[in-house]
Amino acid sequence: MTQTSLISPLALLDHAWEYWIDTTQRSALFLDVMRERSNIAIEHAQQGKPPLLAFDYELLIDARSLDVPCNYMLLRVLPSGDIHTDATKRPYVIIDPRAGHGAGIGGFKADSQVGVALRAGHPVYFVGFYPDPVPGQRLQDVMQAEALFIEEVAKRHPKASKPCVIGNCQAGWAVAGLAALRPEIMGPIVLNGAPLSYWAGSDEQNPMRYAGGVNGGSWTAALSADLGGGVFDGAHLVKNFENLNPANTHWGKPYHLYANIDTEAPRYLEFERWWGGHFRMTGEEIEAIVNQLFIGNKLASGQIQTADGDKIDLHNITTPIIVFASWGDDITPPAQALNWIIDLYGHESAIVEEGQIIVYLLHKDVGHLGIFVGGKVARKQHAELVNVMEMVESLPPGLYEMVIDAKTADLAYAELEQGDYTVNFETRTIEQLRLVDPGSRSDEALFSTVAQVSEINEAIYKNTLRPVLQTVITPEMGEWSRKLSPSTLKNYAYSDFNPLMVGVAHQAEQVRQTRQVISEDNFFRGLEQQASEMIMASLNGYRDLRNAASSSYVKTLYGAWGLGAIFPPAAPLEETVRKHAEQRLDTLKIEAEPEFETGGFTEGLARLFILAMHHSGGIERRSFLIADQTQLPEIDPIEWRKAVEAQTLLISLDAERAMASLPKLLKNLAERKRAVEIVTEVTMLTPELEDPKSPLAIKAKELLGIKASRAKPSAKASKAGDA
Numbered sequence: 001m002t003q004t005s006l007i008s009p010l011a012l013l014d015h016a017w018e019y020w021i022d023t024t025q026r027s028a029l030f031l032d033v034m035r036e037r038s039n040i041a042i043e044h045a046q047q048g049k050p051p052l053l054a055f056d057y058e059l060l061i062d063a064r065s066l067d068v069p070c071n072y073m074l075l076r077v078l079p080s081g082d083i084h085t086d087a088t089k090r091p092y093v094i095i096d097p098r099a100g101h102g103a104g105i106g107g108f109k110a111d112s113q114v115g116v117a118l119r120a121g122h123p124v125y126f127v128g129f130y131p132d133p134v135p136g137q138r139l140q141d142v143m144q145a146e147a148l149f150i151e152e153v154a155k156r157h158p159k160a161s162k163p164c165v166i167g168n169c170q171a172g173w174a175v176a177g178l179a180a181l182r183p184e185i186m187g188p189i190v191l192n193g194a195p196l197s198y199w200a201g202s203d204e205q206n207p208m209r210y211a212g213g214v215n216g217g218s219w220t221a222a223l224s225a226d227l228g229g230g231v232f233d234g235a236h237l238v239k240n241f242e243n244l245n246p247a248n249t250h251w252g253k254p255y256h257l258y259a260n261i262d263t264e265a266p267r268y269l270e271f272e273r274w275w276g277g278h279f280r281m282t283g284e285e286i287e288a289i290v291n292q293l294f295i296g297n298k299l300a301s302g303q304i305q306t307a308d309g310d311k312i313d314l315h316n317i318t319t320p321i322i323v324f325a326s327w328g329d330d331i332t333p334p335a336q337a338l339n340w341i342i343d344l345y346g347h348e349s350a351i352v353e354e355g356q357i358i359v360y361l362l363h364k365d366v367g368h369l370g371i372f373v374g375g376k377v378a379r380k381q382h383a384e385l386v387n388v389m390e391m392v393e394s395l396p397p398g399l400y401e402m403v404i405d406a407k408t409a410d411l412a413y414a415e416l417e418q419g420d421y422t423v424n425f426e427t428r429t430i431e432q433l434r435l436v437d438p439g440s441r442s443d444e445a446l447f448s449t450v451a452q453v454s455e456i457n458e459a460i461y462k463n464t465l466r467p468v469l470q471t472v473i474t475p476e477m478g479e480w481s482r483k484l485s486p487s488t489l490k491n492y493a494y495s496d497f498n499p500l501m502v503g504v505a506h507q508a509e510q511v512r513q514t515r516q517v518i519s520e521d522n523f524f525r526g527l528e529q530q531a532s533e534m535i536m537a538s539l540n541g542y543r544d545l546r547n548a549a550s551s552s553y554v555k556t557l558y559g560a561w562g563l564g565a566i567f568p569p570a571a572p573l574e575e576t577v578r579k580h581a582e583q584r585l586d587t588l589k590i591e592a593e594p595e596f597e598t599g600g601f602t603e604g605l606a607r608l609f610i611l612a613m614h615h616s617g618g619i620e621r622r623s624f625l626i627a628d629q630t631q632l633p634e635i636d637p638i639e640w641r642k643a644v645e646a647q648t649l650l651i652s653l654d655a656e657r658a659m660a661s662l663p664k665l666l667k668n669l670a671e672r673k674r675a676v677e678i679v680t681e682v683t684m685l686t687p688e689l690e691d692p693k694s695p696l697a698i699k700a701k702e703l704l705g706i707k708a709s710r711a712k713p714s715a716k717a718s719k720a721g722d723a
Helices: 009-046 113-119 139-156 170-181 207-215 219-227 235-244 246-259 261-275 283-294 334-345 348-353 368-373 375-394 430-434 441-463 465-472 475-483 486-494 504-513 523-558 573-597 601-616 621-628 637-653 655-660 669-682 695-704 715-722
Strands: 057-062 072-077 092-095 124-129 164-168 189-192 231-233 280-282 321-326 357-363 398-406 421-428 618-620
Touching: 009 246, 009 261, 009 486, 009 504, 009 523, 057 139, 072 139, 092 113, 092 139, 092 170, 113 124, 113 375, 124 139, 139 170, 139 283, 164 170, 170 189, 207 235, 207 441, 207 523, 219 231, 219 283, 219 441, 219 465, 231 235, 231 283, 231 475, 235 246, 246 261, 246 523, 280 283, 283 441, 321 334, 321 368, 321 375, 334 348, 334 357, 334 430, 334 573, 348 398, 348 573, 348 637, 357 375, 368 375, 375 398, 375 421, 375 621, 421 621, 441 465, 441 523, 573 637, 601 618, 601 637, 601 655, 601 669, 618 621, 621 669, 637 655, 669 695
Parallel strands: 092 124, 092 164, 164 189, 189 321, 321 357, 357 398
Antiparallel strands: 057 072, 072 124, 231 280, 398 421, 421 618
């Protein structure tokens, strides 16, 4: 029955009575779930808020006992059931963010980052943290502890490759910073939903970037810590996240539970156990994060120094970098996750010159939390990242987008790839990466002015109000303010500690025994759903108006006709780096001129392989699997890697010159024929080369004197394809 259908008065009365019973029962069950949520939150707090992993684990290192202590811990995740790990396989170290919530999202479910790595046979370690920081704790202390953790993991697996380190959200920039300071201790790093370019984005996708301007800078973070007795309550950060989407926070999430109370409670309680557990930082930590990162945006520009004077320069990262972002993420949109690459290198040739490998992966719509806890994301993106990690290290230096597609029936060599997906690493340029930012980056100049004003406001606060507050507010008062916070009081109000909640559980159990589920076509249930949609639309409208007002206010106040006239923005880092990269490119072309015609078969094979890869627009995972079966005993693996890096740089400098001089490296027809056979088979270009009318076949004939009929798979390559 549709809502527009006529309904008789008697039937309407039946619908009303059915709806009355249903909504009364749902209300009782909803109240009981609120009681359970509060009981779980209180119990979790009494237990010390341990990491919420879906796996057993053992504590290896408690960093509170180190010479320079902090509140972090290293855990070894224990495989169970029919899952077995291989100590000689690369270990994975997963670091969760300390951004208001506790640790656990990296292993929240069986289908998670922890789960997919374990099922692939890799030893897995998890870096978590305790609710309260050690007094005087600094970000540098945390980084030192994490470095010690990674070294300990490496010691436990002397026959394995260096650990892969995964940083989720705020842990991502911490991992990047640590990789810049200690590149020798880790293997590839994976930055999931991690902001590294804090001024980037658009008004529609991430309005949170205007918060610093609205508040007048970082002084409010310092104020919050001082009001907490020197401790910053993570509940403030959680509140910021919730305010981003008031419709979901105040109506959508609770109504979804209420509307689906018979099935939704377990999932809701599981998530709320993590979401409601707030963790803390020292005032020094939150001030450093806000000043240096979110308002200062100093990471990509290399302006951050440790207390020991060590400069954090992302150019020092020598391991492959993998970035996973999503278009549906309004907390860390793709521009904030990726624009640092533009600001750091300026041109893809700079990436190649440094021998760096950067791979990014974009999801089309999953939200911020879905990147970490989404089961579908774990089974697809995170599982495939684990499967291709060794291949990523073997990629030629450069910038790539990792594309995961479902297998099709006509996919060549499909049997080589296990599972339902095929993976391709598509080559990208810096210009292509710029297109990821949906708007112009000209508005980022605004935040340079915000940063300057923030420094002044912070100095005023620290020299006026802070001394008074630090004299008046003691650590004990700060602790009581957290105990009496709205979220804590709400938990106790709905828990069994409240005498008024006596009987709620018993009433809910009686309802479950006599539950009468409403029919789908109930007239009043339809009205309820329509009312819910109207409430959501109203709250979304409020959100859009609020965001528009915030961005307009900040642009007006800090723009060229406002404070920007007094505190003019600094020159865009992007332009400075681009000019330097272009100048360096011209110099490299001159310096590399003799190298284009220098080398033998190894260099020629490597150059032909890179040229074929660019011809195809990238390299498939299947190509790696075919190459694994191709035997080239005369080529040393180390020399091959050097040749690949050198030839990739030459091609990035002048691809036409590199192609034209290829006959100088492959000096006779036999070498050319063998090189073409190997490369075309590995890159799966043999069918195209065998077509005499194809551009590839014509080019091979013109350049190398090889006819299409001669370019047939070699015996070894054919064997690889059959393997």
